[in-house]
Amino acid sequence: MQASPMPPEPLAPDAAGCRGESLGHRPRSALVVEPDPAQAELIAAVLREQGCLSAQVATAEAAIADFDRRRPDILFIAADLPGMDGLAATREIKRLAAGRFLPIMLLAHKRDEALLLSSVESGADDFLLKPLEPGLIKARIMVMERVCELQHRVSERKRTIAAMLENERVEQALAERVLSRAVEERNVVMDRLDLLQRSAAIFSGDIVLTQHLPDGGLRLLVGDFTGHGLAAAVAALPIADAFHAMTVKGVSDISLLTELNRKLFQLLPTDRFMAAILVTVPASCTELRWWNGGMPSGWLRTANGLRELTAHALPLGILPDLPCDEVARRVHVRRGDRLLLMTDGLLEAHDTQDEMFVHAGLRQSLASWAPGMPLLPTLREALDAHLAGTEQADDIAIVDLPIEPSIFARRVRLSGQRPRVGWDVAIVLEDERLKSQPTLETLLDPLGLAEGLRKEMVTLETIFTELYSNALEHGVLKLDSSLKATSEGFATFYRERARRLDDLRGARVSVEIRFEPSGEGGCVWLRIWDSGEGFSEESVRALWSDPARPWGRGIPLARELCDTLEFQGNGSQVEATYRW
Amino acid sequence: MGVTARSDAEKSQVIISVDGRFDFSQHKAFREAYKDASGKSTKFVVDLSDASYLDSSALGMLLLLREFVGADPKRVRITGANEDVARVLKIANFDKLFTVG
Incomplete structure (x- = not known):
């Protein structure tokens, strides 16, 4: 060697x-x-x-x-x-x-x-x-x-890092589960709406919240926090808490938004905020209120076309307070209409050619939307085709909501074991609200109160309609019934009625209804008063002597049906009772 | 790609130009562009002519700049936004916080 x-x-x-x-x-x-x-x-x-x-x-x-x-x-x-x-x-x-x-x-x-x-x-x-x-x-x-x-x-080192990453992933997945359950567990009717939610990270910065109002109506919030991941997700919890608690209590849209904005302003740093769209569908199912702060337009598909719900406000959490003139917008809806809400992750989803979905599939999908049909399946297909071969960059949420009775809370049915106790309801209608005439049914049914009056409803409805019309047409609008003496005058009367309704400022009709059960029957006490100057009861009384007149028949009719009917305050207030 | 700042001492104005994608990766450069200016007197122009895209973190950066100038909507002007960028600014209703256009 x-x-x-x-x-x-x-x-x-x-x-x-x-x-x-x-x-x-x-x-x-x-x-x-x-x-x-x-x-x-x-x-x-x-x-x-x-x-x-x-x-x-x-x-x-x-x-x-x-x-x-x-x-x-x-x-x-x-x-x-x-x-x-x-x-x-x-x-x-x-x-x-x-x-x-x-x-x-x-x-x-x-x-x-x-x-x-x-x-x-x-x-x-x-x-x-x-x-x-x-x-x-x-x-x-x-x-x-x-x-x-x-x-x-x-x-x-590789093994250590891989183990740490895996550990981290498992812990994050667990935290996400806990957090999203806490955020979503109180949501209602999630099975009635079509929902697509995809997260770019384990935690999603998009939230969808639903809750019923006391009248059974539905409130829906779709929110998008800046960024994604844990930081975006943690603020969702207090927001969900406030949303549910305040909606269950029936707090108004703007009061809720004011509170959410205040919370987010306190919680989030300057460069973070939450864009949100809030939609409330009252159980009457005739209108929809919406407020859009920094979210992509929502879309309402009615039988007549497509209505865009454009962002009109800042996202929440930027300014310390909501502007004091903030209001929720209103739009008429009918059963069978559908509402589509989305976060910007959908608009900005890039395909392999770097083209955004807003320029590619979205318009076509909206254009192909048939009334009464869900759009989400079409949209999902178009999005999947668009995203083929790419990695998702931002959270995506899409909500497709049918406007139909099944989204509302089931009312407490009073029939069968209905409590035999009375109630008292008061409502004040102002300006815009006076354009459509309420009925007893629409006022009482959402509260479950029409049930006890069912057998007498036709009569009660007639009394109510006559007294209400009288308060509106003569008290508030100061119309002269004698116009209706000729068919030409009849047309003039209703034209003038419509014109004056359009012009109302500070006008008001108040209604109070009280029910006292007694045995199998009961008594309804009705009071209607208006903001007008009143009219002389003498002139009213004089009218009912001539049975052939085509006008001025409302009050006499009501008087026939009621047990008592009394005008007060120079005719600007009327009280009636009806027993059976 | 990137953020460049030009200072116009005469008008006491800083022009911040953003090139390419205006997103979180520009965070540091965007902050650098204004942090040494006097927040009390300088006006800022954010030139987005060459910005191809703007995301919510960029909106956040603009909010930080707004905070820097004491929330005076006249002190920050956002100009030159292309269609996609303008759409994002419009959805966020940032014309209520800045001078846009």
Whole structure:
């Protein structure tokens, strides 16, 4: 054995701090693939000196066949081998090592530069030139020890990071579950609306909240926090709390929005906010109130066309207070209409050509929307086609809501075991509200109060309509009934009625209805008073003597039906009772 | 791509131009563009002529600039927005907080 220029010890690399760790990762077993026993023994001797066991085989085939059993830490292989050559064997053995770091030293003859290059390409980590010298072999083994050590540390670190990431992911998924349950658990009628929600991160910055109002009507909020992920999601909890608590109490749209805005302004930093669209559908199912602060337009599909609910306000959480003139907008709806709300993740979803969905599929989908039909399936299909081959960049939420009785809270049915106790209801209608005439049914039914009056409803309805019309037409609008004496005048009367209704400022009709049950029957007491100046009861009384007049019949009719009917306050207030 | 700031000392005005996507990656550069100016007197023009896209974090950055100038809507003007960018500004109703156009 030649004298080695290297000291026999230490074996570990000198790199700072790794000596202690490195001892465990030094090659322990080697495989030498060399047909010349003398050369093979030379390597084995150096390995022994380094404390490394070695086995020797003469062919690549034998090395491959034995590889799994031996699992060597380092491999020496001759370039020239009978049968499969060293390069092909290197390739195969690297494949068998399957990602485990296994240094392979190719043993080659001098001056074969092309071979040396292709040895590196085939996966060999280093080479030794023949004839072999023990000193060089030892030096190369030590270099390989260092590489092994580095490799080991890298893969340890990779494993640690992967484990931490996995742990993080599991914990986030758990937190998300808890949070989204807390946010969503109080939602109502989620089975009645079509919903698509896709998150870019584990946590979504989009929220959908639904709750019933005391009258059974439905309130819906779709919100989009700036950004996504945990930071966006945590603020959702207090927002959901306030939304549910205030809606159940019947707090108005603007009061709710004011509170949400105040909360978000306190919670979020300056550059964070929540865009939101709030929609309330009262149980009468005749109108829809909406407020849009920084969300993409909502779309209402009615039998007559498409109505856009454009953003008219700032997102919530930017200014300390909502502007004091903020109001919810109103739009007429009918059963069978549908409402579509979305977050901007949908508009801005980019396809592989970097085109946004708002310019691609959205318009066409809206244009193809048939009245009474859900649009979400069409939209989902168009979106999937649009997003094919891309990664989702932002949270997407789409809500498709049918305007139909099944979205409202089921009313408490009073029939059967209805409580035999009375009630008292008062309502004040002003200006705009006076344009459509209420009926007893629409006033009382949402509260479940019409039930007890059902048998007498036709009569009660007549009394109510006559007295209400009188208060409106003569008290508030100051119309002269005698106009109706001619058919031309009749038309003039109603034209004038419509014109004056359009012009109302500060006009008011108040209604109070009280019910007292008694045995199987009961008594309804009705009071209607208006903001007008009144009229003389004398003139009213004078009218009912002529049965042939085509006008002025309302009050006499009501008087016929009622048990008592009395005008007060110069005719601007009337009280009636009806018993059965 | 990026944010450049030009200072017009005469008009005591800083013109911040955003090129390419105006999103969170511009956060630092956008902040750099105004942080050394005097928040009390300088006017800012945010030129979005070359901005291809603007997301909600960019809206957040504009809100930070607004805070920097003490929420005076006349002190920050946003100009040159293309159709996509203008749509985002319009949906957010930022014309209520800034001079847009």
